[in-house]
Amino acid sequence: MAELVFFSGTMDCGKSTLALQMDHNHSARGRVGLIFTKMDRAGSNVLSSRLGLSRGALEVSDDLDLWEAVVHCATAGRRVDYLVCDEAQFYSAAQVEQLARVVDEMDVDVFAFGITADFRTELFPGSKRLLELADRVQVLQVEALCWCGRRATTNARVVDGAMVVEGEQVVVGDTKSGQSGVVEYEVLCRRHYMRRMTAHAARSAALSPEVLPFDLDVCALPPRPITQSE
Numbered sequence: 001m002a003e004l005v006f007f008s009g010t011m012d013c014g015k016s017t018l019a020l021q022m023d024h025n026h027s028a029r030g031r032v033g034l035i036f037t038k039m040d041r042a043g044s045n046v047l048s049s050r051l052g053l054s055r056g057a058l059e060v061s062d063d064l065d066l067w068e069a070v071v072h073c074a075t076a077g078r079r080v081d082y083l084v085c086d087e088a089q090f091y092s093a094a095q096v097e098q099l100a101r102v103v104d105e106m107d108v109d110v111f112a113f114g115i116t117a118d119f120r121t122e123l124f125p126g127s128k129r130l131l132e133l134a135d136r137v138q139v140l141q142v143e144a145l146c147w148c149g150r151r152a153t154t155n156a157r158v159v160d161g162a163m164v165v166e167g168e169q170v171v172v173g174d175t176k177s178g179q180s181g182v183v184e185y186e187v188l189c190r191r192h193y194m195r196r197m198t199a200h201a202a203r204s205a206a207l208s209p210e211v212l213p214f215d216l217d218v219c220a221l222p223p224r225p226i227t228q229s230e
């Protein structure tokens with residue numbers, strides 16, 4: 001019996017890697033799949049992992065009807081046993097409903113991968129619909145960690161080390177850019193998200209004479225690497 005499964009977690013927790021592993025394992029057993037993605041950091045029509053693995057993928061444009069795409073393959077005589085859908089947070093609610101229809105009417109497994117909440121801790125439309133319709137929601141076992149060592153549960157948007165909470169919901173980016181003025185993301189625990197305390201802000205606070213010595217959060221900072229100039 002086919003299922004719609006939503007594999008979710010924060011940024012940088014291994015979702016794309018798992019997507020590639022799932023495709024590998026299913027195809028190794030003779031199953032035939034289609035890989036979809038949307039706005040992968042590496043570019044169009046590619047599903048990439050920070051581990052360096054990547055595969056060609058069908059780009060999910062805003063107007064792509066995923067039900068029609070699978071029906072087209074089937075009517076062209078191409079077997080489809082499963083779909084891998086990465087960056088599913090970017091899909092529309094209607095496209096998620098099309099995926100559910102593929103599962104229910106064509107008995108095709110759909111494995112969707114994506115983050116649930118944006119930089120404001122609000123659900124993406126695609127993620128919301130997946131949480132509402134999926135047969136199973138699996139939180140990935142590899143935990144991304146906040147700078148303090150707690151499990152990260154939020155995806156903060158950061159510009160020049162400072163958290164920003166205003167802006168467009170969709171800004172493609174990575175967890176480290178190192179370039180001034182460029183949007184990047186940092187996974188944080190809820191506590192430090194609510195405090196707007198990025199690793200950069202915590203390090204700055206640690207150097208401030210106002211910080212009381214028993215502010216354990218700041219004391220939890222990993223030692224800053226000593227640069228050559230110091």
Ligand SMILES: Nc1ncnc2c1ncn2[C@@H]1O[C@H](COP(=O)(O)OP(=O)(O)O)[C@@H](O)[C@H]1O
Pocket residue numbers: 010011012013014015016017018048049050051142144
């Ligand atoms: N050099 C490395 N050695 C081992 N694991 C790594 C390395 N670089 C990245 N990773 C793993 O890859 C994960 C991110 O992979 P990726 O699939 O791109 O995540 P996501 O799609 O969730 O953003 C990290 O959580 C980390 O566990």
Ligand SMILES: Cc1cn([C@H]2C[C@H](O)[C@@H](COP(=O)(O)O)O2)c(=O)[nH]c1=O
Pocket residue numbers: 010011012015016039041114115117118119120155156157169170171172173174185
């Ligand atoms: C929090 C947040 C993230 N994004 C973008 C940034 C990345 O391009 C993807 C997530 O990719 P990953 O494989 O999970 O690392 O989503 C965004 O557009 N808006 C946000 O609020």
